[in-house]
Structures are given as C-alpha cells and as structure tokens.
Amino acid sequence: MKKFFKRFLRDKRAITPVLSHLLLTVVAVAIMSLATSATFVITTNLRQTMGERVVVEDVWFNSSAGTVDVFMRNVGKADVQVSGVYVNHVGQSFNGNASRLQVNKQGWLSIACSWEAGKAYYIDIVTNRGTHIADYYKAP
Amino acid sequence: MQTITRLLKREKRGISTVIVVMLSLVLIVMIVGNVVLWSYQMNQVDLERTQETLTLANVTRTEPTGISMDIKNTGAISLHIVAVWVTNSTMHQRYDADVFLNAGESTTYNRTDIEVPQNAFLAKVVTERGNLAVFSES
Numbered sequence: 001m002k003k004f005f006k007r008f009l010r011d012k013r014a015i016t017p018v019l020s021h022l023l024l025t026v027v028a029v030a031i032m033s034l035a036t037s038a039t040f041v042i043t044t045n046l047r048q049t050m051g052e053r054v055v056v057e058d059v060w061f062n063s064s065a066g067t068v069d070v071f072m073r074n075v076g077k078a079d080v081q082v083s084g085v086y087v088n089h090v091g092q093s094f095n096g097n098a099s100r101l102q103v104n105k106q107g108w109l110s111i112a113c114s115w116e117a118g119k120a121y122y123i124d125i126v127t128n129r130g131t132h133i134a135d136y137y138k139a140p
Numbered sequence: 141m142q143t144i145t146r147l148l149k150r151e152k153r154g155i156s157t158v159i160v161v162m163l164s165l166v167l168i169v170m171i172v173g174n175v176v177l178w179s180y181q182m183n184q185v186d187l188e189r190t191q192e193t194l195t196l197a198n199v200t201r202t203e204p205t206g207i208s209m210d211i212k213n214t215g216a217i218s219l220h221i222v223a224v225w226v227t228n229s230t231m232h233q234r235y236d237a238d239v240f241l242n243a244g245e246s247t248t249y250n251r252t253d254i255e256v257p258q259n260a261f262l263a264k265v266v267t268e269r270g271n272l273a274v275f276s277e278s
Contacts, residue, residue: 032163046175050178058232058264073266075269
C-alpha cells in the first residue's frame with residue numbers, strides 16, 4: 001500500500017488532463033446550476049404575474065374624508081402590491097391596508113383626490129407586476 | 141446498421157455539443173411546461189368566474205333589526221358567498237358571510253346583525269370568485 005502511494009505521488013504524468021477534466025466538470029456544474037436557478041426565477045416570476053387577480057368590491061366617494069376609498073380583494077394565486085393609482089390618468093397618493101394584499105385577503109385603499117358629485121372617474125390601480133385594475137366609477 | 145453503430149461508438153467528436161443541446165432542451169421543456177400548466181390553471185379560474193352568475197332578487201328589512209335577502213344562483217356551477225355589503229351615501233359596511241349555493245338553487249339569507257339604513261340603500265353580495273350581485277332599495 002505504501003509503495004503504491006509513493007509511486008502515485010512521484011508519478012507526475014497525466015496530471016494536466018486530470019486537472020483540466022476536473023476544472024471542466026466544475027465549470028459545467030456551475031453553469032448548469034446557474035441555468036437551473038435562472039429557470040426557476042423566470043418561471044416563478046411568470047407564474048406570479050399570470051396568477052394576479054384582484055377584484056374591486058366597493059368604491060366609496062367619501063365626502064367626510066375627502067377621499068376615494070376602494071375596497072379590494074385578492075382572488076388570485078399570488079400576493080399583490082399596489083405600486084400606483086391613477087384617477088383620470090393622473091397619479092395620486094394612496095394608503096391603506098390594501099396596498100399589500102396576500103392571497104384571499106382584502107382591505108381598503110384610500111386615494112387622496114378631490115372629486116365632484118355626479119362626475120365619472122376612471123380609476124386605474126396598478127400592481128408592481130404591471131396588472132391594471134381599472135374601471136369607470138361615478139361619484140354619487 | 142452495424143457499420144453506423146460502430147462508427148458512432150468510435151467517433152468521439154461532437155459529444156459535448158449533443159450533451160449541451162440535450163440539457164438545454166430539458167431546461168426549455170421545464171420552462172415551457174411550467175408556464176403552460178400554470179396558464180391552463182389560471183384559464184380554468186377565469187372560465188369558472190365567467191360561468192358564475194347570481195341574482196339578488198329581493199332585499200327586505202326585518203323587524204326589529206336585520207336584513208333578508210333572496211339570492212339565486214343562475215349559473216351552471218355552485219358558488220360561495222363570502223361577503224354582504226350595505227351601502228348608502230354616508231356608510232359603506234361589509235359583513236362576512238358564508239353561504240354555499242348549488243347551480244340553479246335559491247335561498248333566503250337572513251341576518252339580524254346587519255344594520256340597514258332607513259333611507260335608500262344598496263345591497264351587494266360578493267362571491268369567493270369575485271362576482272357581485274346588486275340590489276337597489278329606494
């Protein structure tokens with residue numbers, strides 16, 4: 001056994017091919033794991049984007065608060081985050097617990113914008129993945 | 141046939157290309173399969189939502205407090221009502237509900253804890269899939 005080891009350590013032939021094969025294997029494994037992770041990330045993002053479904057249950061033109069309150073429910077298969085709200089194509093500030101909605105959860109989104117009774121408003125709520133929840137609502 | 145097999149066994153060139161193509165194909169099949177499957181599932185969800193229809197035929201106040209609603213499932217699939225809304229110009233109140241209706245079935249849903257305004261109001265029922273039925277009482 002000792003003899004074998006001594007011979008193995010002394011013999012320097014064919015070291016380069018072994019090293020090159022080893023390096024090639026490491027590089028191949030690294031690239032494949034990178035490609036697999038990229039695949040996972042891409043498909044997860046696509047699935048989440050396709051799985052976004054939000055319904056507007058109620059819109060309240062709140063005269064006491066001077067806001068437009070929208071009650072939303074997440075009926076999709078991915079969590080939703082509101083990134084922008086447009087009233088008649090003009091960006092508005094918003095707050096409320098509906099700005100982040102988990103699956104099957106609901107809440108109010110309060111939009112700070114002035115409104116007039118009897119007028120119709122085009123309210124467009126945009127999520128961070130680009131889904132639009134938009135419709136016309138008439139102030140009472 | 142034997143000659144071809146022998147040639148293939150001897151010829152070592154282009155093996156890495158074949159392996160790379162095979163691995164790439166596996167990755168592409170994984171991505172496409174995943175997306176197509178998910179798309180099919182979401183299409184099913186959308187289809188079910190469009191097939192679901194319901195009507196709120198009548199809403200009456202009950203004495204001393206509460207509400208009575210006649211709900212009919214006019215669609216071809218069963219539905220689950222998860223919320224009731226009572227709104228007017230000064231208040232928009234949501235109440236959780238839990239009513240299942242089979243296809244074509246009707247029910248009278250009574251709630252004593254719901255406050256109904258004395259003047260005009262709007263009542264809504266919301267299903268789990270996100271569809272609404274509205275009744276206006278003037």
